[in-house]
Amino acid sequence: MRPIELQVEDLSIYFGGLSAVEGVSFYIKKGQIVGLIGPNGAGKTTIFNLLTGVYAPTRGDIYLEDKSLLRYKTYQRCQMGLARTFQNIRLFKDLSVIDNVKTAMNRQMHYSLISGVFRGPGFRKEEREISHRAHELLEVMGLDGFAHDYARNLPYGQQRKLEIARALAAKPRVLLLDEPAAGMNPTETQELLATVKMIRDKFEVSVLLIEHDMNFVMDICEYIFVLDYGRIISSGEPAEVRNDPRVIEAYLGGDALEEEDA
Amino acid sequence: MLKKQSKRRRRDVASLVTLAVVLVVYLVMQQLINAGIINAFLRGIINLACINVVAAVSLNMVTGLLGQLVLGHAGFMLVGAYASALFTKSVGWDLSLSLFPSLLIGGLVAAVTGLLVAIPALRLRGDYLAIITLGFGEIIRVFAYNLPFTGGPGGLSGIGTLTSRTNPAGMFNYLFPIAAFVIFFSYTFGTSRSGRAVLAIREDEIAAESSGINTTYYKLLAFVLSAFFVGIAGGMYAHQIGIIAPGKFDFNRSVEILMMVVLGGMGSITGAVISATALTALPELLRSLGKVISNIPVLADILGNFEQYRMLLYSILLICVMLFRPKGLLGRAEIRILPIYDRWRNWRHNKKAAAGKGGGAT
Numbered sequence A: 001m002r003p004i005e006l007q008v009e010d011l012s013i014y015f016g017g018l019s020a021v022e023g024v025s026f027y028i029k030k031g032q033i034v035g036l037i038g039p040n041g042a043g044k045t046t047i048f049n050l051l052t053g054v055y056a057p058t059r060g061d062i063y064l065e066d067k068s069l070l071r072y073k074t075y076q077r078c079q080m081g082l083a084r085t086f087q088n089i090r091l092f093k094d095l096s097v098i099d100n101v102k103t104a105m106n107r108q109m110h111y112s113l114i115s116g117v118f119r120g121p122g123f124r125k126e127e128r129e130i131s132h133r134a135h136e137l138l139e140v141m142g143l144d145g146f147a148h149d150y151a152r153n154l155p156y157g158q159q160r161k162l163e164i165a166r167a168l169a170a171k172p173r174v175l176l177l178d179e180p181a182a183g184m185n186p187t188e189t190q191e192l193l194a195t196v197k198m199i200r201d202k203f204e205v206s207v208l209l210i211e212h213d214m215n216f217v218m219d220i221c222e223y224i225f226v227l228d229y230g231r232i233i234s235s236g237e238p239a240e241v242r243n244d245p246r247v248i249e250a251y252l253g254g255d256a257l258e259e260e261d262a
Numbered sequence B: 001m002l003k004k005q006s007k008r009r010r011r012d013v014a015s016l017v018t019l020a021v022v023l024v025v026y027l028v029m030q031q032l033i034n035a036g037i038i039n040a041f042l043r044g045i046i047n048l049a050c051i052n053v054v055a056a057v058s059l060n061m062v063t064g065l066l067g068q069l070v071l072g073h074a075g076f077m078l079v080g081a082y083a084s085a086l087f088t089k090s091v092g093w094d095l096s097l098s099l100f101p102s103l104l105i106g107g108l109v110a111a112v113t114g115l116l117v118a119i120p121a122l123r124l125r126g127d128y129l130a131i132i133t134l135g136f137g138e139i140i141r142v143f144a145y146n147l148p149f150t151g152g153p154g155g156l157s158g159i160g161t162l163t164s165r166t167n168p169a170g171m172f173n174y175l176f177p178i179a180a181f182v183i184f185f186s187y188t189f190g191t192s193r194s195g196r197a198v199l200a201i202r203e204d205e206i207a208a209e210s211s212g213i214n215t216t217y218y219k220l221l222a223f224v225l226s227a228f229f230v231g232i233a234g235g236m237y238a239h240q241i242g243i244i245a246p247g248k249f250d251f252n253r254s255v256e257i258l259m260m261v262v263l264g265g266m267g268s269i270t271g272a273v274i275s276a277t278a279l280t281a282l283p284e285l286l287r288s289l290g291k292v293i294s295n296i297p298v299l300a301d302i303l304g305n306f307e308q309y310r311m312l313l314y315s316i317l318l319i320c321v322m323l324f325r326p327k328g329l330l331g332r333a334e335i336r337i338l339p340i341y342d343r344w345r346n347w348r349h350n351k352k353a354a355a356g357k358g359g360g361a362t
Helices: A044-052 A074-080 A097-103 A113-117 A121-140 A156-169 A186-203 A214-220 A238-242 A245-252 A254-261 B007-035 B040-066 B073-091 B095-121 B127-146 B172-190 B193-203 B205-210 B215-241 B251-264 B269-295 B297-303 B306-324 B337-357
Strands: A004-015 A018-029 A033-037 A059-064 A082-084 A174-178 A206-210 A223-228 A231-236
Touching: A004 A044, A004 A206, A018 A044, A018 A059, A018 A206, A018 A231, A033 A044, A033 A186, A033 A214, A044 A074, A044 A082, A044 A174, A044 A206, A074 A082, A074 B205, A082 A156, A097 A121, A097 A156, A097 B193, A113 A121, A113 B172, A113 B193, A121 A156, A156 A174, A156 A186, A186 A206, A186 A214, A214 A238, A223 A238, A223 A245, A231 A238, A231 A245, B007 B040, B007 B172, B007 B337, B040 B073, B040 B172, B040 B193, B040 B215, B040 B251, B040 B269, B073 B095, B073 B127, B073 B215, B073 B251, B095 B127, B095 B172, B095 B215, B127 B251, B172 B193, B172 B215, B172 B269, B193 B205, B193 B215, B205 B215, B251 B269, B251 B306, B269 B297, B269 B306
Parallel strands: A033 A206, A033 A223, A082 A174, A174 A206
Antiparallel strands: A004 A018, A004 A059, A223 A231
């Protein structure tokens, strides 16, 4: 049995009277690729925001390998091993591609402000290491050729990749991908599929991903949770979920089923 | 083919050349001042320019690197000026001994004030931060009017200065190296891991936080460093002018510093240096121009008293820059030695190649 990496118990958040997420529980095992799907407004991104500490939950708890994350801030959770990408790309647009990656490695360097300003030995050594590692990471993601371009000048698909690279730079245990295939054409999606699998194997991370592209999710995920109106309505392996009438109802609307029955 | 140099070697060469240029400029100006070729009037402008460069470069740390609009830097400058002046006045040591520590004290007191202001203020951003820092700047000024040891509206006078008839470069010897140091600090800070974190916050605070950056800490760091250096600028100002009063550090002063940053290009250190120097010199040079014009009979008849128009001309120049270079003179770019060095290497290489081939062409 693979150990559980990330576990969520009875997670709930209310905005005013509205329950955006209600009693959600799930877990991700080490090295697993897990999908979180559901129609628009189901609360998928809200769950990401709860996981990363952008929102505090009304109820429930989040554990990263037995340790509750609730009292940690967003940046601390990232340092503990929870890195994410964003639905609408959020790169450091006016920084170079390599600096985008290096920024996320901030915590892996320890030289002081003074050493940084006066270019002390600590600065030289750590910056050299980090630069080396950042280039390696970019190479893995196929971005090394762009290292010194501004992030804003990258093509859309590469920007998505750079976001993943930046998330990986923080040395995460669990990688949260918010709609990584959004806006990609079928070829790019296929490429992304291979990339995510490669990342999982190479960096030994677990992956939780939100996605709309059903084929993508079915192809890549070992386990899927389906969210609707803030609750988990179904879960299981791709084949099980695909045929679950509750899922079909949530996606296609109640009428679809009735018509089938008729 | 041009020999490829290692990145590190190129960087070292560039740093050395930069250092040499700064040293040469410093020594030449020092000698010119000592020899009296740069007269008292020009010397005053140069010294003030050094002070304004420090102020502009330090404001650039928050406005350019952190990307936050701050309108209260005159307040921190005031704190630095008073702290530093009160120190030299009260210890009564020889100024050449007490000036440097007094500047440090001015900077530190300003940094503490900056920290106190920043803790509540940095919860806001954009226009709101601008307004709250403006408010704090004014509060500091009102304190200076009313506290028992600040001398009230009249301020402090009789603050010692190092410039004298026998030592005309006295202040310059301090002001120029300090300005050079602050520029150096600001640049190396911006390219260290702390600077990268600050830049990331400017680009996208949420993404920075999600990438493991302690945004609160780095925002405070940038703000406090900025207050520290502008406090030093205040101390330099006090000892250059010799008299300080709260009225000298009002909202207009904050805007003046901000203008230097915006005009040079937010985020560009060399831009801030150029525009701070230009904006210090320009009003004074226009004044001299006015004097020249009013001495020429024909022009004086047409233009009347030109000196009165100098502020008008000054603002027209500013408007023109903003119209034609809305991102400031340099935008976010810097003037660097490396590209110039590369061009020189190319030029030398081509010349050698041409000499080698000499007569080969038909």
